[in-house]
Amino acid sequence: MRWFFFILFYTILCIDIDEPINLGSGISLPSLEQRDKSEGLQEFTPIKSTIGQSETQFFSFNVNTSSGVGEYYEFLIFLTGNICSQPSNVDANDTSLAVYYSFNSSMFQNFELAQMELFHNGYFQALADVPITSTENQNTVLYIAVRAPQNVDITSTWMYEIGVSQNDLVFQWDDRSWATLVDTDEDSALIVTGNLTSDGDYENVNVSNSRFSLYIYSDEYRHYFDSLNSSWCAIRNGPVLLDPSKLESSFTTRSGGLQQQFHVTGLNSSTRYIAYLVSDFAGKDFGGAVYQPFEFETMDKDACDLIYDLEFCNKVAYAVPNNPSLTKEELRTMYDDRAQALFQNFSKALQQIPCNASQDSVFSPIRTCDDCALSYKNWLCAVTIPRCSTRNITGYVSRDVGNNRNSWIDDNIQPYQEYYEVLPCFNVCEAIVRDCPADFNFVCPKHNDSIKLSYYWGVDGEFPTCNFVGDSFDVTSTAVKLVVNSLLALVVLVHLI
Template sequence: MQFPKLTPLQSRFAATLAATILLVILYYVLFTDLGSFAYALEIRPVDPKVADYPLLIEGRKAAHDDDGDDGTIPGKIAARDTPAPQALVNNQFKQSNINLGETQYWTFPKSAVTAPRSATPTGLPANVTATDPSSASGVVMNHELKKRENTVYISLNTCLGPSLNSTNVDPLSAAIPPLTVYISTSENNKAPGPGKSSDEQAEYIAEQGYMGASFSAESDVYVSVAAPNSTLFSGVYNYDLAASIDAYFHSVDDDTTNLYFVDSDTTSALLITDNVTQSSPDSPNYQQWMNITPPYTMFAHNINNSAIFGLERSYCALSLSAQIRPGNNAINTSMTSRGLGNKPKEQFKITYLNSSSTYYGILGMYGNSTASGIDVIGGGGKVWRAMNFTTKADSNCALLYNLDFCSQVAYAVPSNPSIDLTTLAHMYDSNAQSYYQNFTNSLSLIPCNTSSISMYSLAVGCPDCASAYKQWLCAVTIPRCYDYSSNFSFLQPRNAGQAFLNGTTLPADDPLVLSPVTNASRNPLIDSQIKPGPYKEILPCHDLCNDLVRTCPSALGFQCPTGQYLNDSYGYRASNGDITCSYLGAAYYLNSSPMKLAANFSFEIFLGFCVLWLASSLFY
């Protein structure tokens, strides 16, 4: 066969096109998993305090076979050549202990694989993201209920792991060896496991305590769980294993944390989820979310404690070993519309924390949010990717939120340990409200409801002015407090002329004492009644002052400072979502995802390079 003869320009174009395709393929291979790689938690060891674990842990009841289970460990290999597998039941987890080096066998029978799917359970209100709520789908479940023909979902949670058998090994550097799950649908391999041909089985590693696999099947499914051999660890694992034809019984969301840090003091922290709906406040969907029993929970654990290391993606492990977890009275949950977009979201007040400490924060959902346990689709729970948050070092900053008047305030404020939080909140809130009343009296003199010719602006009105003034007022009269020992450049020292809480003072000739900007607080109430001593302030954002001047009539005389006075009074927002100035409803990195921005930027550069290269090849 004779190939057509190409002109020089055609030949150059063909070669250039082929090279471009290869570059696109290379980019895809290198960068598609960049985000998940960058956010992956380091796998670390588990250090449980017991060497052996009961089959039923803290009242957790697993489903048992109908053959008269006598309490022995299910799946224990019998002393014969062919192991007898234990049967899995749709949407019923089986719990088992397994020794190091042991393999246990399970089967999900054809009768369960080909059975009718379970009825779709009632879930949460719709997560409306469309502009028109009527165009959104109805009930949105915690799990995506795939309806492919004969799809089987196998999931495993490692609940507890073996302990280090040597005190010479740092538990923070030794990783707990993970369990491995083998799955076969072949009649030629009814006992999958280590050493078998990969042609007749699939192998899955339980990463950070979680494993999930879905696949098509038409007959019996054979499953084994294998524990590795290890000379560093001793004891047993405890795990939950489940099979379903409806959805994963246990699930993990690795794409997002869905949990954002608002602020902390020395012993507590405030966190929120992302918006759960974009509905307008007058819609039924909005009210459903605001009135719902909070559907999420969360776990918090000191990063220097090894109890959950290597098990951060297991709801079972977190519910047993996390330092802060549901049931130990350290988590207070509620729904709020404060913050981004003023849309419904869930907030968590976490207490009993240590000062100057960094914690993992992990969002979770008990079951599928409306039910849990056996015979429930998604009944094993769900966790999201872990994030970090840190508590403060100084005790003169206290976390306040849910104020009556300044309802958007949610951060640490200058405080004194001798004043309880309820009294402190009332002092700040009533002080701001008294200033607002004076403003209201002045605004009432402005002809707000008048003809367009007489209005002070066609773009904004008196309600906009009142809203901007309240935002600005609450931010400046209730300053955001930070540790005096911190050296972040955006912090402004305040109240340097007072004594610290321990009675010590700064030298009289210290520049901070001599400067009127840093010698006192911006709100006289703080120095005269609260008396927190020296602290540092995250300054209000400059745009709050600009919005006030822009939206209010000039007759009120509002002006923003300039020059050094501006820098001493206001801060500026960071482009990466960090909090470098104070604005109401703020949460760290809620508005920005640095990894996504970096990935998009890289892709744009790549495409631009390809276009330029292609053009230069054609027209050089």
């Protein structure tokens, strides 16, 4: 993301630059005394300030010509800023704060000598390059001025932050959300970041040192950040409903890579919320990035409970059919223990396969017994622990009281309300056929009418259409509609489906 912005900055600034705003209408230029009182900016240390309408504020940055990013003949200075708050009568398309910058101190008397950028969506970015010939005296200074527009309310103020660095961007924004909803129940939600690492080194991670934070806003503030949605400090300082201190956060490798997960509790049923993920580069006082927000909605009744971080079915993280007499911990343990007990017989059967045989006698040159065991485990967890929803979505199966996926759920969990089951994805069945020895005679249903009895094929939508259990980072979806005109070829793998 950072190199993307570097290239974008450089392309924009080399091609074109906005013309300086006309300083007419009685706006006075700063005096020499005002210029000399400009506030000094330090490397990668943003400064926060409040500016009134029609006011101009002045800053300076001493260039270090012995370090920083540059090539041969120039040094690069990264300028970024955020608007943290602004007058309520400023619309998204209105002229916002303007930033002027130059290595010529005379720009404080004549802004036409400076380059200019406007804040857009609460964010400002620029790249200044310093030729080596301008740094021979080792006292090169970048001069910066921030000017506020006129406003009909003479008491109007903007709060903003500005940061300068010779090495990186102090503030950033990303057009990805970089966080996704795992699932919800009536009063909670589970949200995860994207894959944080690809090297599998998870041993020394500590969530207390994570740079990612999640902010939950009520849906009534859907348009609150329409003109500030790229501002890191606006998201952090807005009318947040639940801030990071009220969320339970941890790391997970459930999907095949390291992710940070956030358990959001204390929500209302059948209610929409807006989630913003932000990252802090070196603590909350040293800049950061904001990602695109996303919306999620809780279920409308308490027929399902959200469970995750199971010991055996460690890939499971979704809402399941519940009973009010059971706590979430009891519910999680009962489902997990049931799947683990069912796995034992298969594990014994797999031990009879020549997993460690020579290349000539091994059951597959590209698959191992470990691959088979993992795929079977994922399939078993998906069909043993049904995913529960209160929404009537195409492909979901309605479950009345006493009519659950299997008799064990009827007798032990005893769900007390009707719900809709999100059927397992068809590719969890395909995986065991692909990964396990032919000795097991595993076969998946071949015709649409038989498939839909036990599985579903996923398509993109607001809500999941099927329940996948496994390493989602490595999965290529088989989201296609299968039409095979043949006789039913179905082996009942266990009595659960």
